[in-house]
Amino acid sequence: MSHHETLPAGHYHHLEPEQAYHSAKLAMWIFLATEIHLFGGAFCAFAFFRWRYFDDFNHYAGQLNWQLGALNTLVLLTSSWAMVRGVDAAQKGLNKLCGRWLIVTIILAFVFFGIKAIEYSTKLSHGIYPSTHIFWGLYYTMTGIHALHIAVGIGLIYWLYLLTKKERFSTVYYTPVEVIGLYWHLVDVIWIFLFPLLYLLGGVGAGAHH
Amino acid sequence: MSNDTNHHTDKHSGDVNYLNFEKGFMSWWMSIDHKRIGLMYLVSMIFFFAIGGLLALVVRTELMKRGQTIIDNDTYNMAFTLHGVIMIFLFIVPGVPATLGNFLLPLMIGAKDVAFPRLNRLSYWVYVFGSFFAFLAIYFKLDTGWTFYSPYSLRNAPAVMSATMAAFVLGFASILTGVNFLVTIHKMRAPGLTWDRLPLFVWATYATALLQVIATPIIGITLLLLFLENAFGIGVFRPDVGGDPVLFQHLFWFYSHPVVYIMILPAMGIVSEIIPVFSRKPIFGYKAIVWASVGIAAISFLVWGHHMFVSGMSDFVRYLFSFLTFFVAVPTAVKVFNWVATIYKGSVEFTSPMLYAMAFVFLFMIAGTTGIHLATLATDAHYHDTYFVVAHFHYTIQGGAVIGLYAGLHFWFPKIFGRMYNEKFAKIAFCLLFIGFNGTFLPQFVLGMMGMPRRYADYSTFSNVDTFEYLHFISTCFSYINALGYSLVLVNLGYGAVKGVKATANPYNSLGLEWQTPSPPPHDNFETIPVVTDWSYGYGEEYSDHDHNGNKKVVAKPA
């Protein structure tokens, strides 16, 4: 019986490949549930204070750049699509194609970061800090935690890219790609909710209540 | 035997096992063997238990007499805060799952390890990393109480930030363990081990893992918000800018109520394992215990408001939480009934694990019934933040979870270490512990009813200070006996681990799968995965043709 340390990555001496694949997926889905609970607490605090300070929240939301927010939403959606194309390529054993889609995902993630950085620096230079109002405290907190998750995601996807360079994936082994893909899609889903809650609160343009 | 395994294990009993197959510090620190990880967790946790216990003695010594006895008020605040933080986050929450859960789960389901051994190792590393932040909190003089209520927790940013960071990181370790256990139980059960044959300790671990993954992220975000409140003043908990301390309480207790079930469910699982063995009777009401375990995990999310009855919530919400809190007692009552019914007319052997298990049932009954006083709105208004609450939760946590852990440590000791401790010594230590514990906390119920508030360094301004002092003095004296009891237990177990008589594979003739391996088990647990044909409680039924559900036992051929 070979020592467990020398088996290829992802293979344990006590799990069959199919069992390992389904176990890894189950684990990631459970982890995603924990992420929903984590962000859920922040959404809860947001709901609480929005209920209490309805008009203040509408007012401050109006100071956010909804165009940049919408652009970021599209960027993240595209990165999600690129990721799923990468997973698809890995499922078919096409390591090089997978690698390319992963690079696209990473690039789009950096674009997201860039836009976020522009937003943050503009706000800070206008003297809008986390302590300015509870709305801003929650805005920076929620988008900040989300950005942290994007950063971790970039790291993970880059690690996947390195694995594609080693031709690691095949039709019978692509678990890491799928599992990290699930994580990336969740990060996208969270932004799908964050964007309207923060940026479109109280309407924009003609429908604004600011 | 209801389980079909290789029987040549006794010949190799303890020769090459998980303790000695690799040597050296790095082989332990880098180990992915669930048994080694469980043992490392145990050693770390006993260390923190000792520190937390010393802090408790400091608190009790200070309260022994009116006025300042050994420390001033500010130091007192630090002492009870750190006692709580260390005991809860570093000891009892990792508690049974990290130690006995890690060690026993794969053995009990016939697996060679957990689903993700490297994640398991990471969970231990994260735990150790988190403990460093706890030391930092000590350095910065944390004195907010383990509940970190704002606005007081906004006045010492470095201390609160360290403590919240510690709890956040430790929570992460807890989540990793929970995920690992859930996937292990779903995916790695031996052939024939269907859900209705699962040992009750495994069911308890399953329910606990569910709570760990659902509840822990919520304390994570709550403490993260508190951290950011201290660091950047985001405003959510600061009343002077419109934030709400009661929101903090809501979010905090949304996790912290389920966490007490994370503490107690595994201990109850242990009791469910021990009682049938030493009554030589099948567990009474297996299905009821299963439903009660999972049910309590579900109901535990509905009652958090009972920690906040006097915080200024609306009447309607208080009625609702009070009503729901009465419900949460029912599953536990079902279990207590089943345990007693198991012992009834059994052939009882009063070994030290059995003594602990029976003590659990008795002490948890006291805990539960005093909990009803706290669930009732009218009495809670009087008891909230008094020593009545302190006594209640020490009965649940110490009389419940810790006694359960110790029951398990004694019961599975021969399996873990391959040696036996001194049984007579264990019984003496148990008596001291039992007497000491009850003597410490029974007077505290009276103190609470008389109005002695908790977290007060001094009670000399109260009009019945004489009675308070008398009761506190008794409580403190018994707390020393309690401490002596624990010390003796640890000395006995420690000595037994190194120098005890070598144990056989199954000294108690138990039917559990974990007892079908040598003591201590080899690194790989089982040479071939066993095939299960019945549950592990068939005492008296081992030789029958039918399983406990009345179906014919089928010996499945491994494919």
Added chain:
Amino acid sequence: MEHTTEWKRLGKGDLPTEDMDTGLGHIVPIDVYNKVFAALVVLTLATVWAATLEVSGTAHIIVAMFIALIKAALVYGCFMHLLFEKKIIWIIVTYPLFILALMILGTTGDASVKRESIPSNVEIEYKKGKGFGVNDEFLQAPDVKEDTAHSTH
């Protein structure tokens, strides 16, 4: 990649465990992914357009969350392959929503409560010495004597 014969067959046999599975994941046709992506983009634009409508703030939130739910369902169902997953995964996905609902209702329900002090009739009962404790004397306001008072800072 072939697995070696050293790996023993585990968890199988004549008595299969509950969540057995055969084969690995589902492969979705690429044009399905593309169509879903296009739908997501359209829905994003729809969200922004809905925000420009002249309706109340509450209506904005409801519409925005509704569209967000549809987008999330598309991402979960198609990109995350939830539509092809077993029941247990569906339970893992939906259960947090109940917890979230519970948490949000339980706390936001408290958002409009004014934190009032103890109503005055209780204070009167206290002062009359009509306590409900074991020892009524403690309910009298104690005389703080100088020599027993403990200075705190």
